[in-house]
Structure formats: structure tokens, C-alpha cells
Amino acid sequence: MKKTKKKKLKSFVLPKYYESKIISEVKNIRTVNEKRTDYSPTKLTIGKLNFYIPKYFGFCFGVKNAIEICYKTLEENPDKNIYLISEVIHNPDVNDDLKEKGIIFLQKSSGETIVPWKNIDKNDIVIIPAFGTTKENMEIINKKGIKTKSYDTTCPFVTKVWNRGNYLAEKNYTIIIHGKPEHEETKATFSNFSSEIPRIIIKNIQEAKLLSKYILDERKKDFKKIFKGRISENFNQKKDFKKIGVVNQTTMLAEETQEISNFFEKIMEKKYGIDNLKNHIANTRDTLCYATNENQTSIKQLIDLDIDLAFITGGYNSSNTSQLVKICENYFKTYFISSEKKLISEKEIIHFDMADKIEKKHLNYLPNKKKINFLISGGASCPDSVLERLLEKICKYYNQPIDKKKIIQDFLKKY
Ligand code: SF4
Structure with a gap:
């Protein structure tokens, strides 16, 4: 076994009960022994159960x-x-x-x-x-x-978005914020740009397309009605789309953010021509934070695996968690749960349905096979201890005893 190298990372003092014996330990071992850009998943085998865990998850x-x-x-x-x-x-x-x-x-x-x-x-x-x-x-x-x-616990990655927006505003750009209008961060971002800056919040690519009709003068009516509560005071749809810059809530889906930026670039090119493009759209890279990028990149490393069931844990109002659920739902049967407590028994689970925005009950949710592959992960606000209790509960339902020491010893063998 290689000796574990020490890397200098900013450490925080958090209550011990948010940490865990397996999940936190595996995370620490990988952090000190691997390159930050190694996104391969962790695999833990406990009897007939395989648990695949993305490289990055949990507290950011x-x-x-x-x-x-x-x-x-x-x-x-x-x-x-x-x-x-x-x-x-x-x-x-x-x-x-x-x-x-x-x-x-x-x-x-x-x-x-x-x-x-x-x-x-x-x-x-x-x-x-x-x-x-x-x-x-x-x-x-x-x-x-x-x-x-x-x-003031405002995340520096949120402040960075505000700084980016205010920089664009100084250069007379109108700010388009891609975010969830009801989310505290988006409300704070909207409000923290200086009050004279024209700004508007859009939720998704569909709204970007709708907005483009106003930018291109293809549609004139109902602008204020459609974007009510999401535009700055005195927004002038005739004058305020000459120069635009896009910033995002830090926890959106990376692909959608990219799609929206590319889309607006095409729209401004259509309106002003390629030669004038740089005078009308700011060259903004996305403002997603590092944790959003890393968590989404690492969960995508699992999409080609034969996963039988995925559990994503986090608050139902957590934007970054819901993006992980969206990615997983495209590939696997996925349950979005606030904690392991939602596994009521081996027969019954309560999970959050994002489309209907309510919790639903599901019966007989656990697969019954010789070997079962689970994906477990959590959003940026999910403690490791929740994920560990989830793993323990699943093992209990399959009568698989857990030897925590041995799991860690086996895991360390690869280094
Ligand atoms: S998810 Fe990103 S922006 Fe939000 S608190 Fe974590 S690091 Fe900061």
C-alpha cells in the first residue's frame, strides 16, 4: 500500500455527526491520492450489492x-x-x-x-x-x-456572479439571468445588480426562445405580462436588447446553460451580423460554480453502467440536487429523497416527483436479482452521514452485514 500523501486544503470545523465512517473516509482517501480531474466513480461491494458513488458529491x-x-x-x-x-x-x-x-x-x-x-x-x-x-x-x-x-455566509461563487453582472452593467449590457425565479440565490442576484441596470430572469431554453422573439422584434405584445416579476423596473423592450450579457444561477444544468449562451449568440448575430457581434453580446462563460460542474461531470461518468436503481439525496428545493436527479432520470430508475428516512421499509419508499412537485409513495421499489448495482449520491448540501445511513439501510433490507473497517482496508489497496 502506498503512503497517503497530504495535500493542503482549507478545512472547516463541522459537527462530527455530518461525517461518516465509510463515505467521508472514501472521499478523503480519494482527495489526497487522486488528481482532482479524476472523475471515475467509487465502487463499494457489500455482498451481492454494488454501490457506485460519483467522485464528487455532498458538502461543497x-x-x-x-x-x-x-x-x-x-x-x-x-x-x-x-x-x-x-x-x-x-x-x-x-x-x-x-x-x-x-x-x-x-x-x-x-x-x-x-x-x-x-x-x-x-x-x-x-x-x-x-x-x-x-x-x-x-x-x-x-x-x-x-x-x-x-x-455573512454568502458563497464567494455567488458573489462572483454579482461582480460579473455589475462589470457588464458598467459597459451598458442588459443582464439576462438564467435561473429559477423562486430560488433565493436568483432573487439575491437579481437584486444585487445596481438598480439602473436592465435585467431579466429566464428559466430555461424555452423562455430564451420566447425572449428572442422580442429581441428580434418578431413579437411585441405581452412582454411585461409574460415576464412579470422577473424584469427590472422601467425595462424598455425596444431599447434594452441592444447589448446583452448572460449570467446564471450557480447551480443550473451545465448543458442548458451552454445551450442558452450559444442560442443568444446566434440571435444577436442574426440581428446585428457576425462582424458586429462582439459589440452586442458579452463574451461571458457560464457562471456555474465549481461544485455544480464537478458534481454533474462525475455523475455523468456513471451513465454507461448497468445501474438498477439510483437514489439522489437532498432538499427538494435544492437546485443543484434537482439537476443531478434530472441527469440520472434520463438513464436509470431514480428516486429523489430528502434522506434515508424516506425508505419507509423494504417494500415502501416516499420520493419527490419533480414534475408534479409532490412526494409520492412507491411500493416494491427494491430490485430482486443475484447482483444489484445501486447509484447513490447527494447534492452539495447533503451530509455524508445521510448517504451512509442510506447505504446501511439498503444493506439491512438485503440482509447484507457491513464491515466498515474491511471496506476501507479493501478500498485503500488500490493506492
Ligand atoms: S453549490 Fe456552489 S455556489 Fe452554492 S454554496 Fe456550493 S460552492 Fe457555493
């Missing part, structure tokens, strides 16, 4: 940073009221744990008020979630004299 930099700040704030301020603007990340287990430990949420993910701002004063602590928050919320906080410097 921004999530670890946000969680560390929340728990540290709790520890250091036992006598203060600690508020979070809304969910710190989109994982129900993590949010529930923070609530149990005393953090109070001010708003729901939808923006609906839980605790009114009038109840908060300058002696309170207000934590900004990893998605960032709107300028309007920041104005209220600043007016109250609340200091947020040590409690």
Missing part, C-alpha cells in the same frame, strides 16, 4: 463555510437571539438541527415572513445564508445597525 466549499459559521455563532453567543434570513442551505436535516439549537428563521424559502423585521434589533445576530440575500433585506439590516460581517 460554500455549504461547509455556511454551516461552520452557523455552529460557531451558536457556540460563541449563547445569550443572544440568533436569526437566519431563511434556510442557510437547502437541506432539511441541517436546517432542522440549527432550529433545534436555537436559530430562528425570519423568512421561508418563498420569501414569506415568519418573524417580522420589527421584532429584530441591533443587539441581535442576523446570519446571511449561503445564497446571499436581497439588497432590500440588507438595507433593513444596515438601518437597524446590525453588523453582519462575521455572519
Whole structure:
């Protein structure tokens, strides 16, 4: 066995119960022994069960940073009221744990008020979630004299998008944001560009196509009606499409983001000609974050395998998790679950149906074969411990004992 090399990585202090004996250990072994660009999946064999796990999954930099700040704030301020603007990340287990430990949420993910701002004063602590928050919320906080410097968990990859947008705005580009309009990050991004910048949110390629009709003057009516709540004040559809730049929510599907950028390039070429193109569309590469790219790239390494069943764990409102589910659904029978608790028994599972946006019950979901290949993974806000409990539960249903030490010893043999 080769000696494990040490690499310098920023480390975070997180509650131990988010780590796990197999999943976290395998992840650490791969991190220190392999190139970052090695996207091959991990395979763990337990009796007749094979578990395929993508190279990259689970807590990303921004999530670890946000969680560390929340728990540290709790520890250091036992006598203060600690508020979070809304969910710190989109994982129900993590949010529930923070609530149990005393953090109070001010708003729901939808923006609906839980605790009114009038109840908060300058002696309170207000934590900004990893998605960032709107300028309007920041104005209220600043007016109250609340200091947020040590409690702002806004992910640097989100701030990078804001900086990119503001740079484009200085050069008079209209910003098209590809994102989920109801998602906290997209709302924060929309709001954090300076207020004079014309900006619009589109959800997908279908909306990009619809928008292109207005850009090309092929359609004139209903613009404000169709994009209601998703355009900046005083948006002028006649004047504001002369120069455009596209940025995205950091957790969209990479292919769709690429398709949208390429599509708008063609549209502006059609309108202004190839020679003038660079004066009318900003050369923006996508603003997806590293974790979105790595998680999507690694799960795609599994699509040619003979997977019998895939489980993706994460919050149902988690954008990056839902993109992993979308990829898997194209190739395998896939269940989107918030945690292992959704495996009610070996006969029954409750899973989230993304099309209908509701949880559904499914019976007899576990395959019965000599050898079974599972894919298990989680979004950027899913703790390793959830994935490990999922693996344990599946093994229990198939009466396969788990020897954690041996699994790790066997895994280390390849290095
Ligand atoms: S998914 Fe990306 S943008 Fe979101 S918190 Fe993680 S690193 Fe930051």
C-alpha cells in the first residue's frame, strides 16, 4: 500500500455527526491520492450489492463555510437571539438541527415572513445564508445597525456572479439571468445588480426562445405580462436588447446553460451580423460554480453502467440536487429523497416527483436479482452521514452485514 500523501486544503470545523465512517473516509482517501480531474466513480461491494458513488458529491466549499459559521455563532453567543434570513442551505436535516439549537428563521424559502423585521434589533445576530440575500433585506439590516460581517455566509461563487453582472452593467449590457425565479440565490442576484441596470430572469431554453422573439422584434405584445416579476423596473423592450450579457444561477444544468449562451449568440448575430457581434453580446462563460460542474461531470461518468436503481439525496428545493436527479432520470430508475428516512421499509419508499412537485409513495421499489448495482449520491448540501445511513439501510433490507473497517482496508489497496 502506498503512503497517503497530504495535500493542503482549507478545512472547516463541522459537527462530527455530518461525517461518516465509510463515505467521508472514501472521499478523503480519494482527495489526497487522486488528481482532482479524476472523475471515475467509487465502487463499494457489500455482498451481492454494488454501490457506485460519483467522485464528487455532498458538502461543497460554500455549504461547509455556511454551516461552520452557523455552529460557531451558536457556540460563541449563547445569550443572544440568533436569526437566519431563511434556510442557510437547502437541506432539511441541517436546517432542522440549527432550529433545534436555537436559530430562528425570519423568512421561508418563498420569501414569506415568519418573524417580522420589527421584532429584530441591533443587539441581535442576523446570519446571511449561503445564497446571499436581497439588497432590500440588507438595507433593513444596515438601518437597524446590525453588523453582519462575521455572519455573512454568502458563497464567494455567488458573489462572483454579482461582480460579473455589475462589470457588464458598467459597459451598458442588459443582464439576462438564467435561473429559477423562486430560488433565493436568483432573487439575491437579481437584486444585487445596481438598480439602473436592465435585467431579466429566464428559466430555461424555452423562455430564451420566447425572449428572442422580442429581441428580434418578431413579437411585441405581452412582454411585461409574460415576464412579470422577473424584469427590472422601467425595462424598455425596444431599447434594452441592444447589448446583452448572460449570467446564471450557480447551480443550473451545465448543458442548458451552454445551450442558452450559444442560442443568444446566434440571435444577436442574426440581428446585428457576425462582424458586429462582439459589440452586442458579452463574451461571458457560464457562471456555474465549481461544485455544480464537478458534481454533474462525475455523475455523468456513471451513465454507461448497468445501474438498477439510483437514489439522489437532498432538499427538494435544492437546485443543484434537482439537476443531478434530472441527469440520472434520463438513464436509470431514480428516486429523489430528502434522506434515508424516506425508505419507509423494504417494500415502501416516499420520493419527490419533480414534475408534479409532490412526494409520492412507491411500493416494491427494491430490485430482486443475484447482483444489484445501486447509484447513490447527494447534492452539495447533503451530509455524508445521510448517504451512509442510506447505504446501511439498503444493506439491512438485503440482509447484507457491513464491515466498515474491511471496506476501507479493501478500498485503500488500490493506492
Ligand atoms: S453549490 Fe456552489 S455556489 Fe452554492 S454554496 Fe456550493 S460552492 Fe457555493
